[in-house]
Amino acid sequence: MNKEMDLASAVASLSDGMTIGVGGWGPRRKPMAMIREILRSDLKDLTIVAYGGPEIGMLCAAGKVRKLIYGFVSLDQIPLEPYFRKAREAASVAVDELDEGLLLLGLQAAGHRVPFAVTQVGLGSDVLTHNPHFKTIKSPYADGETLLAMPAIPLDVALIHVSRADRRGNTQTDGPDPYFDALFARAAKRTIVTTETLCDRLDHEHADKAKANLFERYLVSGVVHAPLGAHPTTAHDAYGWDMGHLKAYAATATEEGGWDRYMADYIAQGEAAYIEKVGGAEAVARLPIPTF
Amino acid sequence: MSVSEVEFSLAELMIVAAAEAWRNDGELLAHGIGTLPRLAVSLAKLTIEDGLLLTDGEAYAIEDPVPLGQKQENRALAGWMPYSRVFDSVWLGRRHAMVTPVQVDRWGQGNISALGDFSRPKVQMLGVRGFPGNSICHKNSFLLTSHTKRTFVEGEVDVVSSVGYSDKRWPDGMKRPDIQIGLLVTDLCVMDFGGPNHAARVLSLHPGVSFEDVQAATGFPLLKADNLHVTPAPTREQLAIIAKYDPNNLRASALKGNPPGIRPAAAA
Numbered sequence: 001m002n003k004e005m006d007l008a009s010a011v012a013s014l015s016d017g018m019t020i021g022v023g024g025w026g027p028r029r030k031p032m033a034m035i036r037e038i039l040r041s042d043l044k045d046l047t048i049v050a051y052g053g054p055e056i057g058m059l060c061a062a063g064k065v066r067k068l069i070y071g072f073v074s075l076d077q078i079p080l081e082p083y084f085r086k087a088r089e090a091a092s093v094a095v096d097e098l099d100e101g102l103l104l105l106g107l108q109a110a111g112h113r114v115p116f117a118v119t120q121v122g123l124g125s126d127v128l129t130h131n132p133h134f135k136t137i138k139s140p141y142a143d144g145e146t147l148l149a150m151p152a153i154p155l156d157v158a159l160i161h162v163s164r165a166d167r168r169g170n171t172q173t174d175g176p177d178p179y180f181d182a183l184f185a186r187a188a189k190r191t192i193v194t195t196e197t198l199c200d201r202l203d204h205e206h207a208d209k210a211k212a213n214l215f216e217r218y219l220v221s222g223v224v225h226a227p228l229g230a231h232p233t234t235a236h237d238a239y240g241w242d243m244g245h246l247k248a249y250a251a252t253a254t255e256e257g258g259w260d261r262y263m264a265d266y267i268a269q270g271e272a273a274y275i276e277k278v279g280g281a282e283a284v285a286r287l288p289i290p291t292f
Numbered sequence: 293m294s295v296s297e298v299e300f301s302l303a304e305l306m307i308v309a310a311a312e313a314w315r316n317d318g319e320l321l322a323h324g325i326g327t328l329p330r331l332a333v334s335l336a337k338l339t340i341e342d343g344l345l346l347t348d349g350e351a352y353a354i355e356d357p358v359p360l361g362q363k364q365e366n367r368a369l370a371g372w373m374p375y376s377r378v379f380d381s382v383w384l385g386r387r388h389a390m391v392t393p394v395q396v397d398r399w400g401q402g403n404i405s406a407l408g409d410f411s412r413p414k415v416q417m418l419g420v421r422g423f424p425g426n427s428i429c430h431k432n433s434f435l436l437t438s439h440t441k442r443t444f445v446e447g448e449v450d451v452v453s454s455v456g457y458s459d460k461r462w463p464d465g466m467k468r469p470d471i472q473i474g475l476l477v478t479d480l481c482v483m484d485f486g487g488p489n490h491a492a493r494v495l496s497l498h499p500g501v502s503f504e505d506v507q508a509a510t511g512f513p514l515l516k517a518d519n520l521h522v523t524p525a526p527t528r529e530q531l532a533i534i535a536k537y538d539p540n541n542l543r544a545s546a547l548k549g550n551p552p553g554i555r556p557a558a559a560a
Contacts, residue, residue, distance in 0.1 A: 292349030
């Protein structure tokens with residue numbers, strides 16, 4: 001069994017109009033090498049589902065997005081993602097803006113293959129106003145409570161960045177928080193992971209870290225070796241986010257032709273050129289993990 | 293030495309006032325989101341309510357508050373609190389967060405999502421984040437560094453992100469659930485929604501601020517609490533704790549111009 005593929009063939013397996021879930025959380029553990037490969041492709045009309053970071057802004061800026069489903073979009077120290085803001089303020093993308101927990105529940109429902117999850121989250125808020133397709137349900141039991149039936153959010157594909165993977169699709173993810181990568185993987189028909197380190201057998205080489213395995217390998221259909229592939233987001237425990245780069249990226253949003261220039265300067269020539277352009281592999285690997 | 297001889301900033305006054313939000317909370321997950329709320333919850337844990345369960349600002353539970361932004365190789369970690377378990381605490385109702393909405397209305401509803409028409413916002417902000425779930429499941433307090441009619445709005449907030457005491461927003465004739473809004477600490481005063489029918493009420497005025505000043509900066513009518521008083525000045529002990537847990541003086545950047553705690557007009 002060998003699920004190894006390269007970025008180009010991974011992106012070639014995607015098609016226009018797909019619903020794609022992206023793992024990670026804000027500017028943390030985003031599969032950015034894969035996102036950049038999508039930016040280089042002619043894919044379009046995507047529905048993107050995420051706890052959003054720079055991938056949302058970039059895909060919007062490049063005109064790849066038809067619809068966003070998100071709990072938030074932020075670059076943390078840059079609280080408002082500039083290209084997401086632009087897209088929203090120009091009303092150029094459709095949105096389902098969700099409570100963060102509703103996104104969790106929608107993914108979980110999809111992973112459990114049920115049509116909805118029952119919750120009180122969202123009741124009384126404008127989440128229901130702006131998602132008129134969300135329905136409430138009355139408890140069939142004696143309490144008779146009114147609850148939200150949060151619809152499942154099934155994904156065509158989940159894209160997830162991991163610390164280590166083997167060619168069979170076993171993965172390990174370091175860092176203090178698993179976020180909701182496992183829920184994205186289970187909600188999707190198939191999952192493609194990008195990995196910092198690729199090995200033949202995780203069980204032979206990193207058995208001591210087996211608890212860092214977040215989701216089952218039967219969910220994983222593709223493994224792409226993409227060292228430093230989360231840059232400019234944090235990849236615990238390897239390297240921290242590149243706030244300098246994120247600030248430079250954010251600044252392009254205020255410039256005429258800024259996005260085209262960012263694409264040309266950083267993304268168009270491929271991943272090897274990208275890593276050189278952002279300071280080289282050694283410099284990226286030394287980026288400190290931020291402390292809060 | 294009398295308290296009045298201690299110099300303090302408005303930010304420090306607000307931190308001390310905000311720490312009171314968690315008094316009598318007992319054991320629950322206590323979150324202060326942002327510089328001043330985080331210092332406030334640290335102060336509350338150390339001086340008011342030892343039962344509070346704090347986090348390190350990322351994914352671990354701690355017993356000793358963590359200084360802001362300071363790299364520590366061996367943080368004493370008491371437990372694991374990744375986001376999935378934060379949601380579990382939220383939905384169980386065992387959390388009290390202090391957050392900073394961009395708009396607040398007379399019903400205690402807050403907005404961090406967008407300004408203007410949601411379908412094409414004038415300003416897109418963060419999205420509703422966890423506000424809908426937090427506000428229906430557990431107690432929340434607010435800290436706002438700019439008390440104006442733009443933040444305390446006349447009508448309803450543009451996007452109801454956190455729910456409040458409005459009776460009109462509940463589907464299928466359901467009754468408004470038991471919403472808990474604690475303290476509202478601003479750069480002018482401390483408020484709550486403890487008036488008749490959850491009307492907004494001023495509990496204390498910061499030194500040099502009048503009730504009329506606060507009312508003029510608020511888009512809806514305010515009541516005076518029976519024992520309306522001046523917000524207590526921080527003690528030396530409180531200031532020392534705040535300084536210890538904010539070694540990089542991030543609190544000095546929390547309010548524009550880092551104003552003193554006693555407004556110059558009042559000192560004259």
